Amino acid sequence: MKMYLDLLRFVESNNKKLFCIYCGTETYVLNNIGICSNCENIISLPSSVLIKQDPEAVSKISAINEKLSNQNITETDFEEAIKIYDELIAKKNNLGYLYAKALLLIKYSNYLINQINYNKQGFMDENSELNEKSIKLVSDSKLLLYKIISTCNANINSNINSFNEIYLMFLANIKLNNFKAAQSSLNLIKNFNEIFILEYSQLIFNIAIKNYENATNNAKNLLMHDNFSINALFYYSFVLFNKKEFKQSKNILQQLQKYIKNDNIKNLIQDIAIKQNL
Ligand SMILES: [Zn+2]
Numbered sequence: 223m224k225m226y227l228d229l230l231r232f233v234e235s236n237n238k239k240l241f242c243i244y245c246g247t248e249t250y251v252l253n254n255i256g257i258c259s260n261c262e263n264i265i266s267l268p269s270s271v272l273i274k275q276d277p278e279a280v281s282k283i284s285a286i287n288e289k290l291s292n293q294n295i296t297e298t299d300f301e302e303a304i305k306i307y308d309e310l311i312a313k314k315n316n317l318g319y320l321y322a323k324a325l326l327l328i329k330y331s332n333y334l335i336n337q338i339n340y341n342k343q344g345f346m347d348e349n350s351e352l353n354e355k356s357i358k359l360v361s362d363s364k365l366l367l368y369k370i371i372s373t374c375n376a377n378i379n380s381n382i383n384s385f386n387e388i389y390l391m392f393l394a395n396i397k398l399n400n401f402k403a404a405q406s407s408l409n410l411i412k413n414f415n416e417i418f419i420l421e422y423s424q425l426i427f428n429i430a431i432k433n434y435e436n437a438t439n440n441a442k443n444l445l446m447h448d449n450f451s452i453n454a455l456f457y458y459s460f461v462l463f464n465k466k467e468f469k470q471s472k473n474i475l476q477q478l479q480k481y482i483k484n485d486n487i488k489n490l491i492q493d494i495a496i497k498q499n500l
Contacts (some may be wrong), residue, residue: 239269254448399430442458
């Protein structure tokens, strides 16, 4: 495991980051392709290049990222971020934005559910309003995921789909717990010569179906690959957690906190603390 933490430090010293045009996150990579550590879209360009190619999208997505990084995030931040995504979706013919927005809606829904927990003493009306809104957000998110799948399928029928689209269709199926359809998307991914993304997709699939032995192998292969994925380390610690190797899992997560800014790591560290105190 020490090897993986050394690898992490090496990646940082290499100081190569790619910018995700779909969510505004920058992710450490070793080569010219990576996976966003936040929304898992495929990324291939640094911000310095993207800002010349598409300054408007970079500025809009940076504005979203800023709102969502707010430590004291409010409903207004979420609403404004959603509005900007809608502008981008209307302008760009790109399923990556749909997927990032679907994830945002789930995050927003979780945020509202937490508000209910905090407001237990509050008025019932207020709580049921929050509850209804969070349910609506999840169903809107699902609609977006289904739209990704149907658009991708339509494009497959007219033979105009891209590799990115098929990968997104796979992610959408996983999010919807459609494992059979996810398996079919995975088979489509195999038709392309994209070993790194294929291994990553297999890792996600094996985690989803709780095949932790195969997932461990996928994570290890990814960590040996020229195209390093920081997410592979997160999934590896998730597998360790499920194998009840809490100490090792926590060790990796504590290092990862420096590089990945999302709730998954924080939540998993909390889960470990609960298990360790049992
Ligand atoms: Zn992203």
